[in-house]
Amino acid sequence: MTLFAVTRLELRRLFVRPLGWIIGALALAELGWRFALLLQIFLLNQVRLAALPDGPGYTDLVAVRVLSSFITGSPLPFGLIELALLLVPLLTMSTLASERSAGTLPLLFASGLSAARILLGKYLAVLIWLALWLALALAIPMSLAHGATLDWGKLVAATLGTFLALAVLGAIGVACSAFASHPAVAAVAALMVGLALTCINLGAQLAGVSNGFINWLAMNTHEETLLRGLVSSADIVWFLLAIAVALLLGIQRLAADRERG
Amino acid sequence: MSNGWGHPDNQAMNAPKPALPPVLQLEDVGRQRAGRPAVRDLSLRLEAGQVLGLLGVNGAGKSTTLAMIAGALRPDKGAIRLQGQDFLEHPELARLALGWLPEGAPLWPELTVREHLDAHGQLRGLRGADLNRLRDAVLERLELKDLARRLAGVLSQGQRQRLGLACALLHRPALLVLDEPANALDPIQVVALRGLLRELAAGGTAVILSTHQLAEVTAVCDRVAILHEGTLRYDAPLHADEHAALEKTFFDIAMAGRTQAA
Known part of the structure; x- marks a missing residue:
């Protein structure tokens, strides 16, 4: 399928450019630092937390919080989603803009590909790269899985939420x-x-409003639900x-x- | 050197194809660019095995015409037929029937020569052994084998031009669209290009090439069309000994246009 040919081409371009590797390596180093903190x-509070009935465990306080700062509420380095806000634009900026500036975009059109196939093929390549990034980020908290009790359901929900936010x-x-251009x-x-x-929805939240269209529009609203382990079809649809x-x-x-030239 | 880029063992690339005339047909094609007409009511017909030279001064509409024929740009009006089928309705026809070398041979600098050919083949639906065979044949034919592992970003302009040509030729299209193909080629490579185009035409490939070089046209083309201010002013068969006559016709059209403009 020609869509996958575009994906292969874009993956090749992503993997040979140093920017993708630098972004990935720096982000993983930062996430490793966040994980250590x-x-x-968690270890400082472990005894106190163990005494609480249904108290938060390793999954809530470490594994999920590596993925996002949304629910951390403390001045720690960024989680994966916050890093992605800054780094994904750097990863995706060249997908089509550089094709346009290098004059290679017409070559794709002249291969008989529709605009939809070109864009979806490139998006699929970006998704594969982001999924790989997420898998490597998840490997950090998972490295202690053998010595900690993980809440797998909550972790899967948080991973799904993080992947959707990256997507x-x-x-x-x-x-x-x-x-x-x-x-x-x-x-x-x-x-x-x-x-x-x-x-x-920052203004609405500061005013104490936690519902309404403005809150529905914000990604945080839907992300937080998934990070807390609740998978709602309404959030997935968003x-x-x-x-x-x-x-x-x-x-x-x-x-x-193609129309305008 | 046989004829430069042609090798006897690669002659199979030029196996005659079933005639499906006309390979290309343009009917009243028009296109505006930047608010002014770049191409006006252009009608052309190209049969299998014909080599058409498209001449014109800068801004005459040659590159716009070729981009429309290649499917990279949609005409505002008119119809384009590729092997008898409506190309505007079915742009996917370009995948196998058409090879295009745009002006300046744009390439992906991050890819090697071999990866370029693989990418172009895959974009056109070629896979596995077929792709390998065609890629190796075109690498050999264009004398790019030694450069196969080199990144396109570090190639010289002449090498880029040859790679662009290789990408256009890879899938053995019925129609080859070349925009200034001899740009940046040295004299030996220019002679090799001419030989290659003659071979392709003899094998049934229709070729349309745009150039500023009248000598290029008289050397390889059997028909010439002259565009001026987006309008087709001349379209006639050409014989090898007609260089002087062609030169006179070209300058008459170009200078008449300038006098009118003044």
Whole structure:
């Protein structure tokens, strides 16, 4: 299938560029640091926590919190999702913007590929890279799985939530790359959209409002539920809708390239 | 050197293909760019085995025309037929029927020469042994075998041009669209390119090439079309001894346009 040919091509481009490796390595180093701090806090409080009925364990206080800072509430280094807000735009910025600036985008059109196949093929490559990144990040807390009691259900829900959040950020990044004529512009645009999607309900939360459209619109609302171990179809639908909207906008822009030249 | 890039053991690449005339047909094709008409009511017909030279001054609409033929740009009006089928309705026809070398031979700098050919083959649906065979044949034919592991980003412009040509030729298309193919090639490579184009035409491939070089056209083309300000001003068969006549026709059209503009 030609869609997978685009995916293979994009994966090759992602893996030979040093930026992808640097982003991955720095992020994992930072997550390792966060993990060490979380583990230290957990060990300091372990005796007290053990005395609590249904008290939080290793999964709640370390494993899930490596993935996101949303529910940490302490001044620790970023979790995976917060890092992704900053780093995914750097990863996705070149997917289409650099094709446009290098003049290789017309080559893809001239191979008989539709705009949808080109964009979805590239998005799939980004998703594979992000899934690999998530797997490596998860390996950090999982390294102690043999000596700790893990709440597998909660961890799976949190992993699903994190993957969906990464998928949304990846879709926004690819869509911004489809709109931009230069990779740097695509990165800045994706960063701003990602931040807006995360912080849009900040005012409402400060005012003590925890429902309504503005809260529904924010990614945090849906992410937090999954990080707490609750898988709700309404939250999954929100993520899928966000991905679909971003990809459809990107496809439309790419199709317009062929129309407008 | 046999004829440069041609090798006797690769002649199978030029096995005659069943004639499906016309390979390309343009009917009243028009396209605006930046608010002004770049191509106006262009009608052309290209049969299998024909080599058409597209001439014109800068901004005449040659590259826009070739981009539309290659499927990289949609015309605003008119119809394009590829092997008798509506190309605008079915852009996927380009996958196997068409090879395109855009001006400047754009490449992915992160990929090696071999990876480029693999990527182009896979984008066109080629896989496994077929892809390997075609890739090795074209690497040998274009004398790129020694460069197979080299990154495209470090190739010289002439090598880039040859790689771009190899990508366009890889899947043995029925129609080859070349925009300034002799750019950055040295004189020996130019002669080799001419030999290659003659061979392809003899094997039934239709070729349309745009160039600024009148000598290039008279050397390989059996038909010439002259575009001026987006309009087809001349379209006629060409014989090898007609260089002077072609030169006169070209300058008459180009200078008449400038006089009118003044």
